[in-house]
Amino acid sequence: MPSSSFGASLATPKLNVAIDTGNPFLNVTVDGFLKIGTVAAAKSLAEDAYYVVKGGNFSGRKIEHSLKKMCKEGAYWGTVAGMYVGMEYGMERIRGTHDWKNAMLGGALTGALISAASNKSKDNVVIDAIAGGAIATASTFLNYLI
Template identity: 70%
Template sequence: MPRRTFLGSLSGPKVDVAIDMGNPFLNVAVDGFLKIGTVAATRAAAEDAYFIVKRGNISRHNFENTLKKMCREGAYWGTVAGVYAGMEYGAERIRGTRDWKNAMLGGALTGLLVSSACGHNKDRVVLDAITGGAIATAADFLNYLA
């Protein structure tokens, strides 16, 4: 059976905002917060817009709820991304090398911190740390392949 492949590239507009906090660690953390927070807020807006249009009920109440959800989701995921970016950068600086282990350490520490801050029990904190490390490592490997 013949195989078809796609030879080309897909790209969108690149928007890069740099905020200098005076410290490279803070610069990385704030950059992660802003980028992922924006994505999460946009996702929340698109999801709510879909359901509002589907129901055919556009009201001030729905609009206010959407804005609250956008802020909540953007702040949560932005914070997680900022913590991860900072942890990975810190691991890179401490270890003096740039490899997949930094992603693993950053993901594990982020999972541990976020889970602890949410008040989870000890077993859940450990599982969230393992999950964070695994996801970050897999993402780093996939990014390397792409």
């Protein structure tokens, strides 16, 4: 009986933008800010586009609101990501090794700093530091598995 097969591969397009500040720490921080900030802005745009299509109304005021929201979300999440990758890189340089502990410490410091900057209580700062460290560590372990 005749048979046929189909072979294909799916590759994700990659766009690498390199910004050289002359300092490796700043390079990874800016890279994290730009990558995650762009993702957050795109997420915000997609959400607003959904609501415009669902509601059926499109106005200049909605566009202005959407752009402001995109900038706010992009800046917030870009800052968080930039801080995290900067902290992780700093831990790697200080400790002289590349392992999961750098992610844990970087995540904990980032969680604590973001929480403290938001004027939260001391208990919330500690809880956010624990959450940041746990999320970063779990992400690193998952990357090792995949």
